[in-house]
Amino acid sequence: MAFIEIDSLTKTYGRLAALDRITLQIEKGEWVSIMGPSGSGKTTLLNLLGGLDRPSSGSVSINGSVITGMTLNELTQFRREHIGLVFQQFFMIPYLTALENVMIAQYYHSMADEDEAATALEKVGLGDRLHHLPSELSGGEKQRVCIARALINDAEIILADEPTGNLDADNETIVMNLFRRMHAEGHTLVLVTHDSTIGWKANRIATLEHGRLIKIDSGSSTRQEESSEIVLEGIDRSESLSL
Amino acid sequence: MFKRILLKSILRRKRHIGLALAIVIVGTSVVAALFSVFSNVDVKMSRELRRYGANMVVLPAQPPLAGSPTAESQISEKELKKIAGALNRPQVVAWIPLKYQVVVINGSKQAVLVGTNFENMVRVKPYLRIEGRLPRNTEDRGLLVGVEAARKLGLKIGERVQLGSGSSNLRESQTFQITGLVKSGASEDNRLFANLMPVRKLLKSTSIDVIMASVIGGMQSIEQLRQTIEAVAPRVRVEPVLKIAKSEGQLLNRISALSLIAAFIILTITTIAAMATIQSLITERRMEIGLMKVLGARNISIIALFASEAGIVALTGSLIGYGIGIALAQIIGYSAFGTSIDLNPVVFVTVLAIGFLIAVPGVPFFIKKITKIEPANTLRGEY
Ligand SMILES: Nc1ncnc2c1ncn2[C@@H]1O[C@H](COP(=O)(O)OP(=O)(O)OP(=O)(O)O)[C@@H](O)[C@H]1O
Ligand SMILES: [Mg+2]
Numbered sequence: 001m002a003f004i005e006i007d008s009l010t011k012t013y014g015r016l017a018a019l020d021r022i023t024l025q026i027e028k029g030e031w032v033s034i035m036g037p038s039g040s041g042k043t044t045l046l047n048l049l050g051g052l053d054r055p056s057s058g059s060v061s062i063n064g065s066v067i068t069g070m071t072l073n074e075l076t077q078f079r080r081e082h083i084g085l086v087f088q089q090f091f092m093i094p095y096l097t098a099l100e101n102v103m104i105a106q107y108y109h110s111m112a113d114e115d116e117a118a119t120a121l122e123k124v125g126l127g128d129r130l131h132h133l134p135s136e137l138s139g140g141e142k143q144r145v146c147i148a149r150a151l152i153n154d155a156e157i158i159l160a161d162e163p164t165g166n167l168d169a170d171n172e173t174i175v176m177n178l179f180r181r182m183h184a185e186g187h188t189l190v191l192v193t194h195d196s197t198i199g200w201k202a203n204r205i206a207t208l209e210h211g212r213l214i215k216i217d218s219g220s221s222t223r224q225e226e227s228s229e230i231v232l233e234g235i236d237r238s239e240s241l242s243l
Numbered sequence: 244m245f246k247r248i249l250l251k252s253i254l255r256r257k258r259h260i261g262l263a264l265a266i267v268i269v270g271t272s273v274v275a276a277l278f279s280v281f282s283n284v285d286v287k288m289s290r291e292l293r294r295y296g297a298n299m300v301v302l303p304a305q306p307p308l309a310g311s312p313t314a315e316s317q318i319s320e321k322e323l324k325k326i327a328g329a330l331n332r333p334q335v336v337a338w339i340p341l342k343y344q345v346v347v348i349n350g351s352k353q354a355v356l357v358g359t360n361f362e363n364m365v366r367v368k369p370y371l372r373i374e375g376r377l378p379r380n381t382e383d384r385g386l387l388v389g390v391e392a393a394r395k396l397g398l399k400i401g402e403r404v405q406l407g408s409g410s411s412n413l414r415e416s417q418t419f420q421i422t423g424l425v426k427s428g429a430s431e432d433n434r435l436f437a438n439l440m441p442v443r444k445l446l447k448s449t450s451i452d453v454i455m456a457s458v459i460g461g462m463q464s465i466e467q468l469r470q471t472i473e474a475v476a477p478r479v480r481v482e483p484v485l486k487i488a489k490s491e492g493q494l495l496n497r498i499s500a501l502s503l504i505a506a507f508i509i510l511t512i513t514t515i516a517a518m519a520t521i522q523s524l525i526t527e528r529r530m531e532i533g534l535m536k537v538l539g540a541r542n543i544s545i546i547a548l549f550a551s552e553a554g555i556v557a558l559t560g561s562l563i564g565y566g567i568g569i570a571l572a573q574i575i576g577y578s579a580f581g582t583s584i585d586l587n588p589v590v591f592v593t594v595l596a597i598g599f600l601i602a603v604p605g606v607p608f609f610i611k612k613i614t615k616i617e618p619a620n621t622l623r624g625e626y
Binding site: 108 | 255530536537617
């Protein structure tokens with residue numbers, strides 16, 4: 001059984017099927033990009049993986065736990081323990097500093113630790129912005145705070161919805177390097193994007209259209225743990241490229 | 244961390260908190276002022292109304308018909324002492340004993356002499372207008388003469404007069420000096436007034452005829468006094484001066500009803516304003532609440548945070564509101580009644596309760612709102 005098992009996942013809004021019987025397995029430590037045109041159901045899928053929403057039918061199980069069968073409180077707890085979320089908008093509590101915005105995630109997880117939070121912000125290059133309010137930070141800086149916050153509790157799974165969608169090229173590079181580092185450190189990464197150069201950096205790229213999973217491609221990144229697979233994937237890719 | 248979030252949320256959101264505080268302050272200060280005034284209004288208004296004279300009389304069991312007084316038609320000295328004890332209460336503004344007797348003046352003309360207590364008489368009958376001065380102490384043989392009596396008898400301030408008791412022995416007379424004239428437009432104009440003590444000596448009798456009292460608190464309080472007095476002195480009758488006591492009661496009831504309506508309207512308005520503010524604050528903070536949920540906050544901890552914030556606003560607001568309210572009450576008190584308004588602990592507790600009611604309007608409503616926020620929709624930007 002894969003680390004994340006998505007089985008026939010469906011979400012309907014009235015007559016519209018935002019997600020239509022999606023089945024997908026994601027391995028531990030894998031980086032998967034979700035791509036597709038606007039309205040194809042990318043955010044809907046990510047929200048279901050993060051336990052922010054419930055499906056109409058089908059199931060998601062993570063590391064053996066069927067999260068789609070959990071109560072709201074159980075979901076909240078599961079999210080707290082296992083999942084870090086990054087959004088396209090840089091959601092922060094407006095009256096808390098960068099440092100406090102990271103600490104609040106620690107607080108809801110277990111216990112706030114100022115030093116640890118400061119270290120996390122230093123790692124994303126914000127060592128000199130600890131005491132700035134969100135209104136005093138640039139978009140790129142805010143997104144880095146959000147990434148530090150998603151990582152602070154050592155979540156195994158990072159779910160990111162267009163994390164670079166509101167950033168310029170320089171900040172995009174900085175943020176993508178952070179994701180690359182997360183992947184290298186062994187986090188499982190699911191990243192929604194409609195930028196193919198960003199999607200390409202993953203191990204696999206799942207493409208949605210009208211709520212359906214229409215294809216799965218291999219990306220440029222290689223899986224750390226399974227070197228044999230890297231070779232295979234490399235061959236696969238060169239084949240598909242030559243076609 | 245909870246305290247830190249709470250503190251920052253209050254300190255860094257000065258405008259929002261200020262608005263919420265202002266609403267609580269307006270609501271509580273108005274309520275504090277109104278309640279303070281109205282919890283005093285009965286006392287203050289009836290004191291005001293007491294200007295119209297005595298509203299309670301204590302009579303002997305059988306008032307004298309024509310002819311000489313009997314023990315039955317008098318209040319004895321012993322009874323007077325007991326009644327005086329019963330009348331020693333805060334709702335009794337003042338009371339006076341009255342002893343009536345027809346006397347002979349300078350051996351010729353007759354008039355009614357009234358023995359009483361001057362200091363209290365002017366409080367029981369504040370409408371008396373006095374020219375000259377009152378006799379000094381309770382033993383002074385000073386005489387206050389009604390203007391009509393003075394005219395008929397040809398008496399003037401400063402004059403000495405011989406008063407003889409109406410009994411056959413005319414030699415039993417004593418000298419009194421006129422200290423002043425009194426005018427009321429009523430029966431007092433035809434009377435002579437002297438201290439009870441010298442009148443008792445003159446008449447060789449310690450009993451009195453009637454007691455008049457000025458009582459606040461309306462018919463209810465008169466009824467209470469009646470029971471206490473009739474318990475200690477079973478031979479006397481206590482009666483309200485109906486015309487005065489009843490209309491007083493009606494006026495007070497009308498004022499209380501009006502004040503209640505006013506307080507109710509103001510409370511309703513402030514509560515609606517507060518509800519609207521809280522509602523808009525929660526709508527405004529949906530993103531924040533959604534984000535907290537995404538980060539793993541339980542509903543209960545978000546509710547605790549918002550409730551603490553509301554609680555702090557409520558407490559601070561009501562304390563300030565109470566302060567402003569009682570200051571307002573004093574201004575109202577001085578302009579309407581010419582006296583200060585007493586502080587009432589019940590008002591303080593009420594105001595505090597109302598402050599919380601305003602700041603945390605319907606806790607269930609508030610909790611439901613927070614619980615209902617779904618992070619998926621909120622963070623998608625659906626407002
Ligand atoms: N709460 C909702 N109620 C009704 N329809 C919804 C709701 N949320 C999403 N949808 C619809 O579901 C479909 C998928 O939406 P979703 O947000 O997943 O798209 P997306 O792939 O993330 O698009 P984008 O790239 O623009 O972010 C859309 O047609 C959207 O209008
Ligand atoms: Mg989307």
